[in-house]
Amino acid sequence: MKLIILLKLLRVHQWYKNLVVYLALIFSNLLFDSRLFLLTTLGLISLCLISSSNYIINDILDKKRDLQHPEKKLRPIASGEVTIYKALLISIILIIISFLLAYKLSLIFLFCEHALLLLENFIQEIRFRFCRVFCSASFSGNLLVFPFSFCDAHNLAKTVNQRFEWA
Numbered sequence: 001m002k003l004i005i006l007l008k009l010l011r012v013h014q015w016y017k018n019l020v021v022y023l024a025l026i027f028s029n030l031l032f033d034s035r036l037f038l039l040t041t042l043g044l045i046s047l048c049l050i051s052s053s054n055y056i057i058n059d060i061l062d063k064k065r066d067l068q069h070p071e072k073k074l075r076p077i078a079s080g081e082v083t084i085y086k087a088l089l090i091s092i093i094l095i096i097i098s099f100l101l102a103y104k105l106s107l108i109f110l111f112c113e114h115a116l117l118l119l120e121n122f123i124q125e126i127r128f129r130f131c132r133v134f135c136s137a138s139f140s141g142n143l144l145v146f147p148f149s150f151c152d153a154h155n156l157a158k159t160v161n162q163r164f165e166w167a
Contacts, residue, residue: 010052049098
């Protein structure tokens with residue numbers, strides 16, 4: 001696999017969002033404490049790996065939908081540059097490395113990272129698989145009305161039951 005394809009798969013360009021972990025050091029005037037800076041950097045690496053893993057999982061789940069999108073169809077999984085098997089293997093390796101790093105930092109960080117991974121995937125499932133979203137805006141004079149977004153509980157339960165087959 002070419003490096004450029006791997007970088008696209010990992011969505012390295014999204015990693016900047018994890019720089020938020022440095023805010024605690026900045027606001028506590030401890031940014032130049034070498035020990036804390038190193039620990040925070042390891043936390044950043046761990047978060048970047050778990051984020052990439054989550055992007056890969058999302059791309060695997062959304063492959064069919066991504067094929068219909070003019071830009072997303074160019075992503076490595078949707079375009080077929082990376083097989084689902086390879087992507088899943090990479091995702092699992094990233095999760096293992098990330099969790100090992102998180103464990104070395106602290107059990108609390110490891111717990112938070114587990115929660116992050118689970119919540120991101122749960123929210124994606126709810127958002128893209130189960131919800132009916134009505135996003136229309138209408139103008140009535142100066143009044144802007146945003147209709148609602150809701151989930152049909154019956155369809156949610158039915159889909160969850162079919163998808164996970166609770167046997």
